[in-house]
Amino acid sequence: MNKSDLAKAVADSTGMSKAQAGEAVDATIEAIVGAVKGKDNVQLAGFGTFYAKHREARQVRNPRTGETMMSKAKTSAAFRPAAGLKDI
The missing domain is CATH 1.10.287 (Helix Hairpins)
Incomplete structure (x- = not known):
């Protein structure tokens, strides 16, 4: 949909x-x-919660070259479904 x-x-x-x-x-x-x-969190009863999730900087590897580098810390949107929605 x-x-x-x-x-x-x-x-x-x-x-x-x-x-x-x-x-x-x-x-x-x-x-x-x-x-x-x-x-801010957005909580919709019976549906779930939208929230901002902080991700720390971490070491990553370029799959093409094998080079190791650090990714930047970032904040992204996340969704946690309500219990009733998980059981579908």
Whole structure:
């Protein structure tokens, strides 16, 4: 399912137009991304939690040359599914 399919499903279940549902999906995604970038967790009961995960710098190897180098520390988005979603 892609974003367009999700908007159609929202429109079908709520009675909204497809355009309105698309705007709602876009706004929801923007809110989640903004919160995670701000290091806030987004907890959706029964679905899961979106959060920022810090990854330390580590030693990596270039598979082509075999050269060893250090990767930079970084923060990326992560998702932890709720217990009910894990059992699907």
